[in-house]
Amino acid sequence: MVAEVSLASLHTDEVRRDPYPFYADLHRHGPVCRVAPGDRYSYVVHGHDASAQVLRDSATFKVMDETLLPSPPSWENDRALAVFMNSVFFTNAPRHTRMRKMFNQAFTPRRINALEPAIDRLTADLLDHLAAQAAGGSKIDFMAEFAFPLPANVLGELLGVPEERRAWYRPRAMALGAILELGGSTPANVAAANTASQEITAYFAELAAARRTDPRDDMITALTQALESDGDQLSEHELLANLIVVFNAGFVTTTHLLGNGLTLLLDRPDHLARLRADPALAPQYVEEILRYEVPTHFSVRYTAADTEVAGVDIPRGSWVLVLLAAANRDPEHYADPDVFDPMRTETSTLSFGGGAHYCLGAALARLEGQRGLTMLLDRFADISLAEPPGTPRQLMLRGHEQLWVNLG
Template sequence: MGVSISLDDLLGDEVRRDPYPFYARLHERGEAVGLRPGDPHAVVVHGYEAAHRVLRDPVFRVLDAEYLDRGGVRWRDHPVIRTLQASMFNVAEHDHTRVRQLFSQVLTARRVAALEPAILRIADGLLDGLAEAGADGRPVDFMAAFALPLPSDVVGELLGVPERDRAWFPSRVRAFDAVLEIGPRSFREIRAANTAAVELTGYFTELLAARRADPREDFVSALARVRDESPDRLTEAELLANLIIMYNAGFRTTANLLGNGLALLVERPDARAALRADPSLASSYVEEILRYEPPVHFAVRFAAEDTEIAGLPVAAGQSVLVLTGAANRDPRRFPDPDTFDPSRTDNRHLAFSAGPHYCLGAALGRAEGRLVLPRLLDRFPALTLATDPGERRQLMLRGYDKLLVRLTEPVPAQP
């Protein structure tokens, strides 16, 4: 396999700020390219068809504990990595199927639909707070005031996290999630992530104990009941790890969907006006936001046996980097892929992955975007960005740290 690119190309500042020109250059090279021998992965997969195949092909597997052990067992010293490896993100396929089936039985379409009144109630309360904070044209941080607390409260409602506790989570979730980003992490980041993992595990341990003593109609109570009635089907470590991952993923990705989506619509007055005029278009808008500016840009898989992808050999044990964010801009799959077009009729993007690891919370994230975006635009028809939205430098959980907006025109100072 000839050398094509270096992973350093992807990790550079220019690409982190705006990866799409880099993705376009990759598409000119086909569906996949090789990496240099010293890079941690053998191949970068960026074409839609190739990425879709890798994500669905049982030969390509997640980096489970057995895989990590091949490079040594020191990862087991880190609570954050142990938590990730015990979750559905990274458990071996037979365990993944077992655990996912249990969680799917609880996170049903009916349960998501039943949450819709709560989503609207939470959104309206936060919109009131946003209006108060942004009165008289004062700049307000949309991410802090709305985009982060809304999905945090929604997933809190789903799981059964008391409202008084929800403000405790964001800083710990952000620290935990830092280890998911591609590239090396600093000692400070790893230490903070480990601390967050310990604290989150402690919180959900106490919440499980409370729900076992006093069951309610929530997700934690339902899973505690499954665990206690069939302990061979779900270990306590798996239950805790997946509650943490569900909470984390359940609000960080949706927060970025809302922030990325709002920035796109503010920059495109015609698209924004069309959605305000016809809120029934919201579902197609959400899909195009997810395709055009997905919150997650990559996944990693390893080959369980010698294979190939797009004509490039991948030896057993080698890993591949799947750039789903690039696949969503593949001109072979999406006509005019760098144009934001909510009217696309065939928009089967990979923002929620594909195959056995398709996002378990996809229906909930879609529901939040579909319900909330039209409500936000209707409440604040004059909303504008108060400043440039700033840089986004992550490829995993890609979104704005802050998004300052004005809800109305500033009130001139009195002479």
């Protein structure tokens, strides 16, 4: 018989500070549970294999798109929601398939691998900047000075966002991300997200117009040319929405991968020393960082038909909360799941989702994490925390807002 649980604890400060005991308790009830009446969700899926099934079955388990809303969001008045609902992240087939095809061409393994010299160059520039700032012994905010600008600069080069506007983008990206949090759609957050969306949309519209008259070797040029040659591939609103959301998703999650990764390593001197001694282990370390402290703790799906997951019947029309972070610590799938162990043999995770909505930039994020962390540790042998890191309280885009370090 399927267990029934309450998700109310997910909204408490105690669980937001450390959700993993709550996830462990869910695992004791099986891989899928019914949610107590009164919650937005009908079922919670947290087992690794059960979660993978949900993510891969995009015909049955739909992402929230505008067809599930009482009315489509207004581009003029509900800009933040309209941006999300016109993007590849919040659409289902066949619309999603059409958009995804466009972006798959930009995130090919060949193009990502070709970015490694640029990633190394941008990383080296940032490390020089850190060294100059710390020359007098000053502490450094790792998030603001390295973890944010590295992926923002890499993706900015890929898309064609000028360097001088990338810092301007960060607070607006955070405002957009706030409404994706569980319980994050407060009136204040929505108002801030709408303002940010309007400003970012106007900026990308200017960039797209500039690329039409002055084409360059970047994604904005490629997408504007595709729109000009075949309007059936991408509408103007879809173009702008996808530029915004792809840029947001492409650097915010990697920012937290770097911040969470450094915090985990500085708290574990043996692992720090091992990675320094053998940088070839970086891929394994990054995978374990992503498993152990994934920046994206959950995803949401809607059932388009009656179905079954791990022996639990889920009727059509159910909202399902998929807890990716819990799936990454499923004791049925991982030995000692609450132990940070880059040498573990079971390395498959759900950190980048799965199926049709598998993260477009997964390979790029991995490469940035590997090169960024190894080059940082090689440059600064005595890097240490300058003060205790704050405890994140968000589940979506979970990580540090500030992380103060001494470079030694």
